[in-house]
Amino acid sequence: MSAKSDDKEILILEAALRIFSEKGYAQTRLSDVADEVGVAKGTLYLYFSSKEDLFRAAIIRELHLGEADVEQIANRSELLPHERLAAICENHLNYFAARRTWRIWITDRFEHDQKLSEEMQDFMQRYMQRIERIMEEEQVENVRIATLAFMGILDSFRNELMMQKQIVDMHQHIQERVNFVRSWFHRPNNI
Amino acid sequence: MSAKSDDKEILILEAALRIFSEKGYAQTRLSDVADEVGVAKGTLYLYFSSKEDLFRAAIIRELHLGEADVEQIANRSELLPHERLAAICENHLNYFAARRTWRIWITDRFEHDQKLSEEMQDFMQRYMQRIERIMEEEQVENVRIATLAFMGILDSFRNELMMQKQIVDMHQHIQERVNFVRSWFHRPNNI
Amino acid sequence: MSAKSDDKEILILEAALRIFSEKGYAQTRLSDVADEVGVAKGTLYLYFSSKEDLFRAAIIRELHLGEADVEQIANRSELLPHERLAAICENHLNYFAARRTWRIWITDRFEHDQKLSEEMQDFMQRYMQRIERIMEEEQVENVRIATLAFMGILDSFRNELMMQKQIVDMHQHIQERVNFVRSWFHRPNNI
């Protein structure tokens, strides 16, 4: 019973994330989500107290999933620091390459939802600290700024990926960008 | 008469951009915009045919204004190429430092508005071409990818600026990031 | 459940027809209809997609109901043809005598609604064909034109009925007009 409920909750969260990301928050109707999962609208309210609550839960769940991936890469001590940055970049791009229908990245809700906003800031802080630790290992100067730059570069590559209508050889496309990151964040004197 | 109308149209566009940027598209009521300008709701419809049309016009106007700034900097041939990149970064950050109430950057409408989407893509293309030309002068490798990185870095710095509650010395904050860009995109062999 | 929904749909259609007919299309507020049925405005949209759709459905339903009556009379072979015309006239006048609050016959929507317009033309065609067949049996000359005349006469009698403030003896009023039709469309040589 509990297992079954968990299943349904997860199904709802996955469908919600998918649709919110494709259509944006305001354009998403709860009936869309309910239809996608195959349940009645009212059922959503057995698991989430409001549209906002569902949105928040879906985003936070995804953040946590993504965080686990990044943590795992960050801990691969057999890789040189800049190799780990490249791996994080590769993971990031592969993630979005598999989600090219998600045309929208919904940021306006973050301002209106206190809880989500805080959760998001915490996530970003943890994420940045992980990157910063790698930057320090690589002996990069201006660690914080370089970390911001790294994150901006990843977002920019993601945007390119999502906006471009067709990418013929996705594997090569991603590798070129990963290589750029690898060499760009490689301090030569650091062997 | 014509002057007066132009004035009012511009007042509306400025108010609209301000409010859309603060509250997001869906959360903005046309009555908010009308109140801000000090006209009746119906008056908006003398200048714009719909909420969507007003939004589009406000965004496009801002893009054009921003474009003029960038073009001017890009043409300052007395500066070395990487100096021009730094100047574009500085301009970008100063622009948003003056607009810290704009908590939101509205991207979800871009997917829903064909005309705006195209206008945006054209703008981005022109913008990238300008940066790419500077990158070429600087003899950077992987011009396109480096350009994407540059733009991502600027966006990331902007986000940091907008998210952080308080920045004590804004001037220094910006200069540190500008310096980072200047040195980061400086190819030493290029004299 | 299905039964309940059907009931409500019919209640809405009946109320809508009544109010549209009393006030005209433009003067009718959907809130009037909702209030009359005793439901919320939004409920109407569970059954009909728009004001126009509701109007169309209400008219078409009434046409079909009326058509059944006429068909039944047209098939009463025990009556002489001109007796059947008289019976159709009687039915027509009784129908409107029971609906004297319907001050308005809404024709302007027919031009603006493609679907309704077609439905109406089909209905008129079937109606005319039925009358024409009776006219042929009666061996009237100029069957089509006589049919048009018959329909015009019915409408004119209906108008008189609707316009006149008071009709003392409604039964006699109707019988006089029915008798007129009976004798007017009776070809004496046709025995």
Place this chain on the structure above:
Amino acid sequence: MSAKSDDKEILILEAALRIFSEKGYAQTRLSDVADEVGVAKGTLYLYFSSKEDLFRAAIIRELHLGEADVEQIANRSELLPHERLAAICENHLNYFAARRTWRIWITDRFEHDQKLSEEMQDFMQRYMQRIERIMEEEQVENVRIATLAFMGILDSFRNELMMQKQIVDMHQHIQERVNFVRSWFHRPNNI
């Protein structure tokens, strides 16, 4: 000046009648009328106090114009009574044949406009009295009912004219119907 003003008033009335008849009352915007005449919206208010007032004036003017035609025909004593009925029918059909873009006959306003309603009733009464007098000359029985029938027939022929997409030979079309009326209302014993 007065002449000029009269001219403009008449131009407005003619344009108003045309557009109201083509689009219906509610669908007609005063800006449509103003554009058609080539004046500003505000100008209409120099001649008419409201949309309703303009509509009423336009209808009443047309009624009076039509009435003059009918009166003239009704007084042509050189014609036998049923010839005069036929002539009135011919006049009626020619009038609408020249106005086939007037798809709409606006009746719903009549209920909402006390003044117009009374004017209309007066007009109809005078019209009917004229027809009734001719019917009496023709020694028709049931004069009032026959008169109603006559008017219904005219309306029905008018509807046919307006609804039919194409009428190849308009002259013949009208003559057939006029002939029908002539013979139908001809009492043979009445010499």
Place this chain on the structure above:
DNA sequence: TATGAATGAGGCTTCATTCAT
């Protein structure tokens, strides 16, 4: 747990009317 019919607040939009020029 699950359903889905019903609700009703709230926004966008239209357009007759006004009034300063």
Place this chain on the structure above:
DNA sequence: TATGAATGAAGCCTCATTCAT
């Protein structure tokens, strides 16, 4: 007389949320 920019009341429609079953 003539203009047309500005007004604002009022209606259609959407959709998150509730609740009886």
